Amino acid sequence: MTTDTTAGPALHTGALGARHVVALAVAVRGGAHGLSTAAFSPEEVFGPRAGVMLAAGIAAFAGFESTVLFSEEVRDPARTIRRATFAAIAVLAVFYAFITWSIVQAFGDSGAVTVGGTDPTGMIFTAARDFAGGWVATTMQVLVVTSWFASILAFHNAASRYVFALGRDGVLPKAAGAAHPRLGSPWVASADHSLLTLTAVLACAASGSDPYEVLFVLGSAPAVIGLPLMNLLAAFGIFTYFLRNRHGLPAWQVLLCPLLAGLALLAANWLIIANTPQLTGRDDSSSIFLPLLVLAALAAGCVRGAWLWWRRPAVYAAIGQTDPLT
Template sequence: MQNIVSASSADDARSDAHASGVDSLRSGVLSARQVIFFVIAAAAPLGFSVGAIPLAIGRGGIGTAGILLVCGAILAVFSVGYVAMARHIRKVGGLYLFVTAGLGRPLGLGSAFLAVMAYAVASIGSIGAFAIFTQHTAHSLLHWDTPWELWAFLAVAAMGLVGLLGVDINARVLGIVVTCEIVLLLVFAVAVTLSGGAEGLSATAFSPHAVFGSDLGPMMAIAITAFAGFEATVLFAEEVRDGHRTIRRATYGAISVMMVLYAFVCWAVVQSFGDAGAVEQANSDPTNMFFAAAENFIGLWLAQTLSVVVVTSWFAAVLAFHNAAARYLFALGRDRALPPVLGRVQQRTGSPWVASAGLSAFTLVFVSVFATAGLDPYLDLFVLCTTPAVVALPVLTCLASVAVFAYFLRNRRGLPVWQVWFCPLLAAAALAFVAWLIVDQLSLFTGRSGVVNIFLALFVPAAVLFGCARALWLRQGQPDTYERLAP
């Protein structure tokens, strides 16, 4: 078995890096628990629960709780082949390297550009959510009337600073934040359960009729974002301890925690208002739905605590998406698919500082444009910026599923058929259906119609085609660089 970051593979990676004039990331600094923190932080557990679960309930129904279990199950099936293939991928690069190994360099590079786009816009969009929730918290608790732009620019500065630190420092920061979020969510959900809810406990939210209702698209679109970043376990492949074992534990651990936690919390939110009352409340006052339930069943102190921690939750998401995008850029720079300077690391901290700094600068420009244009931080910066990511994530994972199947179709390497053929194909079919549902009902997610949704959805094929074109150009003009685009 070839571990992802075994001593020999880590040495190989360093040798390759130095030979090409770039560096390698620090090895052996992350445990499975710390990688799980990165993955869960990207989904902003508290931020998602406060900002997205009410939206999903209002637009799709109480079946959102069941849909969260469905999405988790799909990704768990995907992870069977994903973890098996991770044994044979030695470098950082995430699903980019999986698609390259299974479907070839052009489509592999296309998936890399898709991943960079998705995580970059997710990070930028999350700054909008961070800014508006911070603005509201400052007003409600401190009676400060502050512009959202102030908090957005502070978030960009903090993101840039923390992103330049070592990955272990990032993990400690995210670990503290995520632990607080999970504790508060469990306190809320357990309190609602023990009190019996508003009308008595009901399992209707998990019934087939509620889960597979007519508005499945928006529920799927919002639910899939709950697991955003779960594939980041492989992005930290060169930095983990105990190689493949850590990646396996982190992948299954992250999916299991998120699936159970989100479904439980969503069900508790529904119970706090009743099956019918939850939909009505979600449509009339979605932003305060979670806080109102917390205050009713526990007290004002929890509602106020949640309003503070939700701010740190969104910053953790910003930071996690930023780290993921930076590592994709690092991988592309080290492979010379993009300027090699992006493959540089800071020797003292081991962070991909050039890629991180470049993303921070791009984010600053993007946020400045939205601020100057006087656009809304939530409806415009958050919703519109994250829309391409919402479409891209199931597409990217679907491509990786097909790539895993194609990779093992050539050589099963002694692994069982169900693990490397059946599970990847099943996951690919399910993810393709999810992506189609999201695109088909995108207007329910964005609140826009017509050309806006078409434009946002086109970011996905545009990113893939741009990456494919770049690969073909490299094959023609720089064949040596083209050959480097491989695991």
């Protein structure tokens, strides 16, 4: 995967805007060999690389579900969070599809495959220089760096809130659920996450590992594998919950949609795991280790949940009950 496909919706608007300048320039000038829609053909979309494309696509949208984390900060969470989530998905789908298609057009259908294999992280800057000018490419390089900082900060904030919520509910140590006495921020969870991140970066630097291949590609692979797996479990969990009691909601909304989503995600998970070597660019033991690492984390969570259900049923029953959406 390249840095263009895994930044997620938290990307700074400046870098996304610069990409649109390049995309429009490519479209107006007709690309390298004229504009083509071959990239959207069924044989390309459902071809042998479908698993890798699904992984990249899911990673690009990683974080859309984090809108619910801010439900405590809006007046009408049931309506506002729903609208914000669907709006984010719709807007990003259009933007990402147009930008990705335009970059392919900048090199031609066959040329994009060649350049993507030899210079995956630089091809968008090459397109910017060729179609929009060198100053646009330079500006994009600056904006991508600041965008990644904004993206990492957003993911850090989301991860801290997850840890904070789990600590507050008693799933993790209570200290993780401590809020700052004056600011109300999840400062302990944020500090813990910062320390974990710093440890990973220092370990990579001390071992002399390539930061892109190891820290970024291999480091993000468990998340790319784990995110659709969590979405899969959530879809079937929603279906099972409302199967017992629909709470007066339409069956198509709380039963049919989650079931269809779960089945689609089941197929997506299988394709992603089967294509792990293409995802990481490695054909070694990591293709087996990384999916197993995700499954081990899932098993550990299940064991923790079972222990709480058995030994601390009151804590287990209260998990998530502080969410105003419930």
